Amino acid sequence: MKTPREILFERHRPVEPRLDALRRKVVAEHLGERSPCLRRNTRNVRAAWQARDLLRRTWLELVWPSRHAWAGMGALWLVIVAADLHMKAASPAVPLARAEPGAALAQAFAEQRRVLAELLPPAKPRDIQAARPGAGRRSEQLRPFKAC
Amino acid sequence: MLVVAERDQLPVAEARTGDPAAWETLFHRYQLPLYVYVFELVHDEQASLDIVQETFINAVRHIGGLREDDKIGGGLFGIAHQKCVQRSRKQTREDNALEEVGAAPPESEAGPDDLLIRHENEEAFMRLLNELPPPQRSVLLLYFVEDFSVDQIAEITGAPAGTVKSRLYYAKKALRKRMEDP
Numbered sequence: 278m279k280t281p282r283e284i285l286f287e288r289h290r291p292v293e294p295r296l297d298a299l300r301r302k303v304v305a306e307h308l309g310e311r312s313p314c315l316r317r318n319t320r321n322v323r324a325a326w327q328a329r330d331l332l333r334r335t336w337l338e339l340v341w342p343s344r345h346a347w348a349g350m351g352a353l354w355l356v357i358v359a360a361d362l363h364m365k366a367a368s369p370a371v372p373l374a375r376a377e378p379g380a381a382l383a384q385a386f387a388e389q390r391r392v393l394a395e396l397l398p399p400a401k402p403r404d405i406q407a408a409r410p411g412a413g414r415r416s417e418q419l420r421p422f423k424a425c
Numbered sequence: 426m427l428v429v430a431e432r433d434q435l436p437v438a439e440a441r442t443g444d445p446a447a448w449e450t451l452f453h454r455y456q457l458p459l460y461v462y463v464f465e466l467v468h469d470e471q472a473s474l475d476i477v478q479e480t481f482i483n484a485v486r487h488i489g490g491l492r493e494d495d496k497i498g499g500g501l502f503g504i505a506h507q508k509c510v511q512r513s514r515k516q517t518r519e520d521n522a523l524e525e526v527g528a529a530p531p532e533s534e535a536g537p538d539d540l541l542i543r544h545e546n547e548e549a550f551m552r553l554l555n556e557l558p559p560p561q562r563s564v565l566l567l568y569f570v571e572d573f574s575v576d577q578i579a580e581i582t583g584a585p586a587g588t589v590k591s592r593l594y595y596a597k598k599a600l601r602k603r604m605e606d607p
Contacts, residue, residue, distance in 0.1 A: 278541040281569040284550060285461045292470065296456040299474060303452065303481045308445040322442045 437494035452481055455501050458570045462502065465566050466509045466559060476508040498571060503581045506563065513559065540597070546604060553603045561596035564589055 279287075340347055435454060439447035459480060464473040483504045484497075491500050542550045554562060563582060567573045575593065579586040 278543055279547070281540055281542065281550065281554075282572075284542060284547050285465070285566075285570060286457060288551070289457065289461050289464060292460060292474075293457060295474060296460055296477065297453075299478050300449065300452040300456055300481070303478060303485070304445050304448055307482055307485045308443060308448050 435494075435497060437491075437497050440497075441488055441491075448485065451484075451497065455498065459501060459505050462563075462566050462570055463505050463509055465554065466563060467512060468555075472512065476505055476512070479508055480505045499573065499577050499581055502567060502571065502573070506581050506583075509563075540601070540604075542604070550600075550604065553600055556603075557596055557599065560584075561592045561599075564592040565596040565600070568593060 436444070436447035436450055440451055456477060459477050460473055463476045464470065467473055467476070480501055484501055491497060554565070557565065560582075564578055567578045567581060573581065575586050575589050578584075578593070579589045582589065584592075
């Protein structure tokens, strides 16, 4: 007495050498050293493992031994951030003044110009012309011709 | 005596990394069951070998899409089943007449090995198996060859679990009836 599985397998047992050859062929062609599929798989898996290993080592060597200190520092930072947010929310004038530094600067600059304009008398056009080094007729500026 | 490695001992994780030795083990484990399944559906030795080869190549390419390691067998049979369906579509339309059987089958606790066949009845068993319509034969082969559950067979064949259950029930019933009344 045999089970259906045994009957089926026994009937097809003679084809096993061909299946072995087929299997070796697939492994050689698609999983050999030069197989792009294998290279891609290996590279991806290796990169994933390296990233995981780095994370694990960082956690075990850097964070876990001094976990209380890290937790305390984290809590301190949270308190600082909370206090900062609270202070900002309490004084709305400070952010308003900081909000437009360009406008305040322009206003101060205009004020300075106005003060300077009041202190210094305006320059006369004739003085300006006299002050220029090359003033006067162009012909008077010509130098005498020199023969070689 | 058939020696089959346990599914959970298969090196699927190593195969995912592209380890050729792991793939050798996997292919060696499934080459004959796959061939039996494919051959009993297509009845052509060369075509069956081609389908097994294509199944292996597809498995290497798409191992990343396998969600659970213990579903490697179902994945391989699923690929092979699709190849058989593609081939049969080219040749002829599948006979789905028995899909319309109405009554829901009763639950069965029996395993694939509960049907024991005498040596003198082996030829009759094979003949009767081949007389079954392809959808029933496919379900019955998956049940006999790998002892897949109804849900696994449904995943492999892409049919609803209820349909698989119905096909399995009526296929076993027909086989028993014909074996008892030759």
